[in-house]
Amino acid sequence: MSIDRYAKQRIFLGREADEGLRSKRVAVLGLGALGSVIAPWLARAGVGHLTLIDRDLVEQSNLQRQLLYGESDLGRPKAEVAAERLREANSSIDLTPVVADLTSGNARELLSGFDLICDGTDNFEARFLINDVAILTGTPWIYAGAIGGEGVIWPLHPPHTPCLRCLIEEPPAGGDVDTCDSAGVLGPAVGVIASWAALEALKMLTGKAPHTDLVRFDFWHDERQFLKPPRARCRFCTEKVTEFLDARWTLKASALCGLEGVQIRVNPPGKLDLTALKARLETRTRSPWKQVGMMLKGHEGPDEITLFADGRALVHGPMTPERARSWYTEVVGC
Numbered sequence: 001m002s003i004d005r006y007a008k009q010r011i012f013l014g015r016e017a018d019e020g021l022r023s024k025r026v027a028v029l030g031l032g033a034l035g036s037v038i039a040p041w042l043a044r045a046g047v048g049h050l051t052l053i054d055r056d057l058v059e060q061s062n063l064q065r066q067l068l069y070g071e072s073d074l075g076r077p078k079a080e081v082a083a084e085r086l087r088e089a090n091s092s093i094d095l096t097p098v099v100a101d102l103t104s105g106n107a108r109e110l111l112s113g114f115d116l117i118c119d120g121t122d123n124f125e126a127r128f129l130i131n132d133v134a135i136l137t138g139t140p141w142i143y144a145g146a147i148g149g150e151g152v153i154w155p156l157h158p159p160h161t162p163c164l165r166c167l168i169e170e171p172p173a174g175g176d177v178d179t180c181d182s183a184g185v186l187g188p189a190v191g192v193i194a195s196w197a198a199l200e201a202l203k204m205l206t207g208k209a210p211h212t213d214l215v216r217f218d219f220w221h222d223e224r225q226f227l228k229p230p231r232a233r234c235r236f237c238t239e240k241v242t243e244f245l246d247a248r249w250t251l252k253a254s255a256l257c258g259l260e261g262v263q264i265r266v267n268p269p270g271k272l273d274l275t276a277l278k279a280r281l282e283t284r285t286r287s288p289w290k291q292v293g294m295m296l297k298g299h300e301g302p303d304e305i306t307l308f309a310d311g312r313a314l315v316h317g318p319m320t321p322e323r324a325r326s327w328y329t330e331v332v333g334c
């Protein structure tokens with residue numbers, strides 16, 4: 001009986017706080033190692049609505065730490081697999097998978113209407129977009145990140161708390177930050193950080209104040225820091241200046257870090273007619289292309305290409321970003 005599903009949690013939280021969770025709406029952006037732990041905790045706790053957003057497909061190198069996925073999920077969109085797994089865990093909540101790339105053109109639409117946004121991303125571009133949406137809509141969010149054997153977590157709710165830009169004004173330059181590809185990452189380290197983020201989420205959703213410090217734990221070297229939030233507020237959150245949401249760009253082609261390949265992103269994300277495109281690509285490449293759900297996969301010479309309905313493309317092979325950009329413009333148009 002579902003009546004007892006939340007019994008143990010209700011003893012601790014109290015009936016009102018527990019039942020309040022059923023009417024909450026949370027977006028989990030990024031369903032990698034962090035999202036794989038945050039989302040199940042919230043689903044099992046009975047958060048009434050979860051929107052699960054991720055642009056990626058499950059890859060072999062994810063399985064070491066991304067607990068939602070198994071070998072049979074390789075090549076499938078993470079958001080869809082995640083929704084299936086969480087539905088098995090709790091069929092009484094509303095789960096909406098969204099396979100999408102967050103850009104300035106869709107961030108406001110994708111992240112509006114929630115009681116909380118959980119950061120499960122691995123990049124500052126996305127975090128600064130979340131921060132802008134939070135500033136604009138007054139939605140609280142939880143910044144979380146992990147790398148190597150360490151991680152950080154910081155619950156934010158501007159204007160009641162500082163915003164991300166009060167601490168870091170600009171996203172660090174690409175070469176300045178370690179990534180999972182340069183520093184590696186240990187699964188359990190991400191797991192602790194993500195569980196902590198889920199715990200702070202439960203506080204925020206039940207009306208209890210979250211902790212205010214930026215917490216940094218290096219689990220491998222047994223170091224921990226509780227950093228007091230900056231006292232001075234930046235002009236971005238005080239004047240509601242949303243530079244990242246306001247940024248205009250149409251096409252970006254970048255080398256996939258750690259892998260041989262290129263990612264192409266379009267802004268705002270579009271709506272490709274995959275059936276029409278399939279016919280065109282088959283004529284062009286004289287080889288079969290396969291449409292699977294929201295994806296189209298095939299080969300152009302030695303490169304394996306995946307096109308998504310939202311306009312994004314992944315090219316695995318020797319193609320350079322410049323060449324991939326012109327291939328895309330030629331074939332898909334822009």
Ligand SMILES: [Zn+2]
Nearest residue numbers: 163166234237
């Ligand atoms: Zn600020």
